[in-house]
Amino acid sequence: AQSVTQLGSHVSVSEGALVLLRCNYSSSVPPYLFWYVQYPNQGLQLLLKYTTGATLVKGINGFEAEFKKSETSFHLTKPSAHMSDAAEYFCAVKDSGAGSYQLTFGKGTKLSVIP
Amino acid sequence: EAQVTQNPRYLITVTGKKLTVTCSQNMNHEYMSWYRQDPGLGLRQIYYSMNVEVTDKGDVPEGYKVSRKEKRNFPLILESPSPNQTSLYFCASSSRGGSTGELFFGEGSRLTVL
Numbered sequence: 001a002q003s004v005t006q007l008g009s010h011v012s013v014s015e016g017a018l019v020l021l022r023c024n025y026s027s028s029v030p031p032y033l034f035w036y037v038q039y040p041n042q043g044l045q046l047l048l049k050y051t052t053g054a055t056l057v058k059g060i061n062g063f064e065a066e067f068k069k070s071e072t073s074f075h076l077t078k079p080s081a082h083m084s085d086a087a088e089y090f091c092a093v094k095d096s097g098a099g100s101y102q103l104t105f106g107k108g109t110k111l112s113v114i115p
Numbered sequence: 116e117a118q119v120t121q122n123p124r125y126l127i128t129v130t131g132k133k134l135t136v137t138c139s140q141n142m143n144h145e146y147m148s149w150y151r152q153d154p155g156l157g158l159r160q161i162y163y164s165m166n167v168e169v170t171d172k173g174d175v176p177e178g179y180k181v182s183r184k185e186k187r188n189f190p191l192i193l194e195s196p197s198p199n200q201t202s203l204y205f206c207a208s209s210s211r212g213g214s215t216g217e218l219f220f221g222e223g224s225r226l227t228v229l
Contacts, residue, residue, distance in 0.1 A: 009155070032216050043119070043205055043220030044158075090157065094216040101146065101165070102173075103216050107157035 002027045002093045004106035012112040019063075019078040021109050023091030026072060033074040034092040034103070035065055044090060050074065051096070061085070086113045117142045119221035121206050127227045128196055136191045136224045138206030146209040147189040148173070148218070149181065151202040158205070164189055196228040 007022040025031060032051050036044040048059025055067040061084075065076045074091060091106040119140045128134055140147065148163035150173075160173030164183040178200055180192040189208075193200060203225050207218040 034216055036218075041222075043222045044207075044218070045220065046217055049217065092216070101163070102160070103218065105150075105158040107155060 002031070002095065002102075002104045004091050004093050004104055006089075006091050006106035006109050008109055009107065010110045010112065012114055013081045014114045015083055016080050019076070019081045019085065019111065021076040021089050021091075021111065023065075023074045023076065023106060024072055025074065025091070025093045027093055027095060030096045032094045032096050033065075033067060034094070035059065035063070035074075035076050036090045036092060036105075038088045038090065038108075040087070047076070047089070081111075081113045083113050083115065086111055117219070119206055119208055119219050121204075121221035121224045123224060124222065125225050127229065129229050130197055131195050134193050134196060134226075136193075136204055136206075136226070138189045138191065138221060139187050140189075140206075140208040140219070141187065142208060142210070142219065143186065144208035144210050144219070145186070146211075147183065148207045148209075149179070149189070149191045150205045150207065151175065152205060152223075153202050161191070161204075193226075196226075198228050200226065201228045202226060 003026045005024045034049045035047040037047045038044045050067045058064045063078045088108045088110045090108045094103045122137045145166045149161040150158040159175045162181040164170045206221040
C-alpha cells in the first residue's frame with residue numbers, strides 16, 4: 001500500500017524567496033512520483049514527474065524536485081517565488097510495477113506568495 | 116485543443132434527487148477516473164475505468180455509480196444524493212491505461228446537496 005504525506009497544509013513565502021514544499025511517501029515497490037498544481041477554480045495539472053533515471057527532475061515554471069530514496073522524499077523547490085505561483089500543490093505516488101494504475105495523492109499544500 | 120470537459124460546473128440540488136455529472140475527453144484515452152476533493156482530505160478516487168465496459172471501485176465508491184459505454188465519456192451518477200456528497204468533483208483521463216500516472220483533469224464540478 002502506498003501513502004503520501006505533505007508537511008504543512010499552508011506555506012507562505014515572500015516574493016523572490018525560496019519555495020520548498022515537502023513530500024514523503026511510503027511504497028513497497030519503487031515508485032513513480034508526481035507533483036500536480038491546482039490554480040484557483042481550475043483542475044489539477046502535472047508540474048513534474050519522476051519515473052526512472054536522473055533523480056533531479058525539472059518541471060514547468062521553474063520548479064524542480066529531487067527523489068531521495070534513502071529519505072523516501074520528493075520535495076518540490078523553486079529558487080525564487082513569483083506571485084503567479086500561488087496555488088495548491090499535490091504530491092502523488094504510484095507503484096512502478098506493470099499493471100499498477102492507482103495514483104495516491106497527498107492532502108495538498110496551499111502556497112501563498114506575499115508581495 | 117486536448118481537454119476533459121465536465122458538466123455542470125456548479126450544481127445545487129436537494130437530498131434524494133438523482134443527478135448525473137458528465138465527463139468527456141477528446142484525447143482517445145483508455146483510462147478515466149473520478150475524484151472528489153474535500154478540504155483537508157486531498158483527492159480521493161471514487162471510480163475508475165480502464166477501457167470501455169471496464170470499471171472498478173476506488174477508495175470512496177459508496178453512493179456513486181458510473182458507466183463507460185463509449186471511450187470518450189464517463190458519467191458519474193448520484194442515484195440518491197445526500198449532504199455528505201457535497202464536494203468538488205474532478206474527472207481525469209490518461210493514456211496507456213493509466214500506467215504512466217499522468218492524468219489530465221477537467222475543471223471540476225462543485226456540487227452542493229441540501
